[in-house]
Amino acid sequence: xxxxxxxxxxxxxxxxxxxxxxxxxxxxxxxxxxxxxxxxxxxxxxxxxxxxxxxxxxxxxxxxxxxxxxxxxxxxxxxxxxxxxxxxxxxxxxxxxxxxxxxxxxxxxxxxxxxxxxxxxxxxxxxxxxxxxxxx
Amino acid sequence: xxxxxxxxxxxxxxxxxxxxxxxxxxxxxxxxxxxxxxxxxxxxxxxxxxxxxxxxxxxxxxxxxxxxxxxxxxxxxxxxxxxxxxxxxxxxxxxxxxxxxxxxxxxxxxxxxxxxxxxxxxxxxxxxxxxxxxxxxxxxx
Numbered sequence: 001x002x003x004x005x006x007x008x009x010x011x012x013x014x015x016x017x018x019x020x021x022x023x024x025x026x027x028x029x030x031x032x033x034x035x036x037x038x039x040x041x042x043x044x045x046x047x048x049x050x051x052x053x054x055x056x057x058x059x060x061x062x063x064x065x066x067x068x069x070x071x072x073x074x075x076x077x078x079x080x081x082x083x084x085x086x087x088x089x090x091x092x093x094x095x096x097x098x099x100x101x102x103x104x105x106x107x108x109x110x111x112x113x114x115x116x117x118x119x120x121x122x123x124x125x126x127x128x129x130x131x132x133x134x135x136x
Numbered sequence: 137x138x139x140x141x142x143x144x145x146x147x148x149x150x151x152x153x154x155x156x157x158x159x160x161x162x163x164x165x166x167x168x169x170x171x172x173x174x175x176x177x178x179x180x181x182x183x184x185x186x187x188x189x190x191x192x193x194x195x196x197x198x199x200x201x202x203x204x205x206x207x208x209x210x211x212x213x214x215x216x217x218x219x220x221x222x223x224x225x226x227x228x229x230x231x232x233x234x235x236x237x238x239x240x241x242x243x244x245x246x247x248x249x250x251x252x253x254x255x256x257x258x259x260x261x262x263x264x265x266x267x268x269x270x271x272x273x274x275x276x277x
Binding site: 044106107121 | 184190244247249250266271
């Protein structure tokens with residue numbers, strides 16, 4: 001019994017943890033003060049059709065929704081529309097087929113924010129078959 | 137000469153280990169801040185709260201387009217020809233390993249589409265047809 005208590009005394013006595021705990025607290029304080037929330041990024045996948053693979057297709061047009069982005073304006077299948085209405089129409093269309101092709105055509109004077117808004121709307125509706133082309 | 141006592145073995149000198157731990161902490165703190173700075177290129181990314189959370193891919197190429205439609209990579213301004221050369225080189229290297237080149241375009245929210253178009257045209261010319269657009273899912277603070 002006496003032998004065991006002597007061993008315990010040695011272990012506790014030699015390892016002085018005071019300094020290490022001090023340092024750990026210093027580090028903890030440092031990280032609490034310096035930490036700041038970070039932005040969460042997203043990456044949205046699109047397909048860029050090749051310019052050379054433009055072929056004339058015979059027969060009826062494919063099941064495709066064409067969204068044109070002008071500067072501060074949009075059209076869907078050549079019909080002018082507000083962005084809020086576009087969201088509603090796309091919600092209805094996406095209920096029938098999530099796999100349909102969405103062809104997004106951007107005019108060169110349109111803002112990049114508008115393209116991201118449309119891509120975000122498609123992401124919300126789980127539409128994944130997205131192609132982006134540029135238009136003069 | 138006395139025989140080593142039990143306490144000689146029990147007393148471990150932690151000084152060197154703590155030194156190394158401090159060095160590692162300083163290294164990580166510095167490199168993390170540098171990584172943050174590489175993303176802070178003065179580009180105001182548009183918001184896309186419904187987009188999927190970004191996934192890191194090997195050998196991804198990040199191309200920045202600022203609000204003046206200027207193209208840059210890793211804070212280095214590039215012309216269309218230089219960008220095309222880089223992309224063609226990356227595609228040739230990736231094809232040798234049977235891999236694809238992941239492209240991420242970080243466009244400023246107020247950039248005109250013609251700047252993005254130039255990057256997409258360069259990608260298509262180099263044989264890259266799958267592109268990702270970066271956006272902000274959640275803004276800090």
